[in-house]
Amino acid sequence: MSRPIYVTRPHLPPLEEFLPYLESIWESGQLTNGGPMHQRLEQALADYLGVEHLSLVGNGTLGLIIALQALDIRGEVITTPYSFVATAHALRWNGIEPVFADIDPQTFNLDPARIEAAITPATTAILPVHCYGTPCAVEAIEAIAQRHGLRVIYDAAHAFGVGQRGQSLLLHGDLSVLSFHATKVFHTFEGGAIVSPDARTKERIEHLRNFGYVDETTVVSAGINGKMSEVNSAFGLLELKHIDAALARRREIDGLYRHLLAGMPGIRCPLPPAVDGGNASYFPILVEPGPRPGRDALYERLKQHGIYARRYFYPLISDFPVYRSSPGAARYNLPNAALAADSVLCLPIYPALTDAEVQRIVQLIADR
Numbered sequence: 084m085s086r087p088i089y090v091t092r093p094h095l096p097p098l099e100e101f102l103p104y105l106e107s108i109w110e111s112g113q114l115t116n117g118g119p120m121h122q123r124l125e126q127a128l129a130d131y132l133g134v135e136h137l138s139l140v141g142n143g144t145l146g147l148i149i150a151l152q153a154l155d156i157r158g159e160v161i162t163t164p165y166s167f168v169a170t171a172h173a174l175r176w177n178g179i180e181p182v183f184a185d186i187d188p189q190t191f192n193l194d195p196a197r198i199e200a201a202i203t204p205a206t207t208a209i210l211p212v213h214c215y216g217t218p219c220a221v222e223a224i225e226a227i228a229q230r231h232g233l234r235v236i237y238d239a240a241h242a243f244g245v246g247q248r249g250q251s252l253l254l255h256g257d258l259s260v261l262s263f264h265a266t267k268v269f270h271t272f273e274g275g276a277i278v279s280p281d282a283r284t285k286e287r288i289e290h291l292r293n294f295g296y297v298d299e300t301t302v303v304s305a306g307i308n309g310k311m312s313e314v315n316s317a318f319g320l321l322e323l324k325h326i327d328a329a330l331a332r333r334r335e336i337d338g339l340y341r342h343l344l345a346g347m348p349g350i351r352c353p354l355p356p357a358v359d360g361g362n363a364s365y366f367p368i369l370v371e372p373g374p375r376p377g378r379d380a381l382y383e384r385l386k387q388h389g390i391y392a393r394r395y396f397y398p399l400i401s402d403f404p405v406y407r408s409s410p411g412a413a414r415y416n417l418p419n420a421a422l423a424a425d426s427v428l429c430l431p432i433y434p435a436l437t438d439a440e441v442q443r444i445v446q447l448i449a450d451r
């Protein structure tokens with residue numbers, strides 16, 4: 084049988100390309116605490132992403148936790164049940180109650196009308212996710228936030244490099260948080276970043292990221308260890324050299340799937356093609372109810388052939404026992420999210436996936 088195919092496979096440049104970076108770290112002797120690699124990566128990423136103020140962190144979850152702390156968010160925060168569980172966990176780690184609102188079935192992102200309906204006197208912020216890299220309804224969310232005096236923190240873990248009308252999506256909201264985990268479009272093994280609107284917020288985040296230290300003897304907040312090491316930062320600098328080629332190949336695969344799946348009974352590609360600023364970070368299909376085997380049967384069938392597609396996102400965050408009693412968590416309140424969780428399958432997509440592998444996956448779906 085052919086090699087197993089996972090939903091993603093981290094991009095790794097040739098090892099010899101990384102050795103000079105390691106030599107430079109060994110020479111400097113500085114391994115962490117904002118060394119030269121860290122400084123270079125912050126600048127390079129800010130330039131690449133088209134933002135002014137960016138702070139690296141150890142991972143995306145820490146980024147979310149620190150972002151919520153930086154804005155002093157309390158009480159209730161409205162968020163989506165259709166995401167990776169870390170979105171809600173970051174709230175709980177700050178003693179904040181997640182309030183779940185339903186998604187728009189077209190975009191899989193929070194439905195602005197449902198956000199507004201979920202606001203209570205305890206609401207202080209909105210934590211939307213740009214699911215699969217599809218931009219949220221940023222203008223409508225901004226208007227709601229203004230009307231009700233709420234902050235907006237975007238979980239932009241899927242949105243690396245996504246643009247809208249030539250502008251970075253990361254400029255919306257009060258803060259945006261990226262993940263550079265190995266499974267993401269751009270990765271540093273583990274890592275993440277917070278995009279701030281101004282230098283003062285960035286400074287506050289950087290204190291929180293470093294135990295609250297502002298100088299050798301002054302601690303201004305109960306900070307955490309949220310730093311990215313020099314090795315991770317160096318790897319990011321190298322990955323950045325390959326990112327345009329990786330994104331181009333992802334978009335090609337996105338196009339090939341669409342072409343091969345077009346018109347297939349019971350299968351729908353719900354997202355628009357990843358042209359015009361999309362990053363093709365995921366390739367979700369909807370397996371519609373009908374005479375043919377359903378989503379879970381297809382998932383099992385692919386697995387039997389060594390193809391590990393993923394049910395992102397199933398179960399819903401609100402279905403995990405730790406969140407089942409949170410406001411809005413009942414499935415009747417979240418019909419669109421529940422339907423998506425029961426019918427979405429994310430197919431493998433990553434730069435090293437070959438056209439022949441895509442054809443084989445689609446053939447297995449066709450023959451189900």
Ligand SMILES: *Cc1c(COP(=O)(O)O)cnc(C)c1O
Pocket residue numbers: 142143144145166167169170212238240241262263264274275
């Ligand atoms: C990956 C991911 C995170 C967590 O990022 P880590 O870097 O793995 O901590 C948070 N939210 C979403 C939507 C994610 O996909």
